Amino acid sequence: MATTTATLNLSSDMLSSPISISASSILMKAGITEGLELIEMGRGTIAESDGSKTAEFGLPTALGVDKAAKLFLVNKATDPTYYIDIDLHDTNVGRLYAGDWMFIPWGMNDTASELVIEAEPSGATCPYEFVLLQEPQTLEGHS
């Protein structure tokens, strides 16, 4: 059992009184057991000319049913107009602009939950980095 702690701090000068939100949690397996012990980290680059691609990390399979996973993804582009379009299979979720990141729970059950990424606009190239924290999955026998 591993204990991984995630902490988020949000601060803003949007209002006359400063906004400050802080949250900290131990990442859990599905249910109430601590520990996402499978950690995958890496980086890649996607260009607009590549079209939409299934992200190469943590491909959802039936092994992910009822398993917990958390995904961190950051767009490392420096041109502020470049963004990574994020889709769940065929459903658009949102855009990660240059320097922006997300930290989400991810239900990696089947192809309907595959993460699809696409660099935009025309001519854009977006380096990205990711961290995927998962429950260990039951290994399959070799073919």
Add this chain to the structure above:
Amino acid sequence: MATLTPTLTLTSADATTDQLSFSVTDSLSVTAPHIGLAKLAVSATGANNIIQPATDGQTYYVYVKHTGVDASGSTVTTTMNIELTGDVVIGKLAAGEFMWMPVGGHSLGVQLQASSGTIVAEYAYFTKA
């Protein structure tokens, strides 16, 4: 126009033999409208718990936390789905967990759904300037 600064830190002393220590921050230009920080007793019907409206080309930055209690204040261990409207499941949060993500450029909103009973969620969203 205002600035929103999100910072995420991931740490673990025992997930691997080498310690995990990771921190990232960002500086976001945001504008109205924004909602936050709000609280909602989430039921088991996602369509009844829409926390962020459908977008019309803009991007929202969305924060959600599972507080670990139900509407009566009792501790719960049930999970809470993060969904796009239309019941498109992104993933589920366990008690105490949170998420941060951009949503936008499309027409769907964000809704929450308790796996059973009720779960009190805290949430906020900010609009990209």
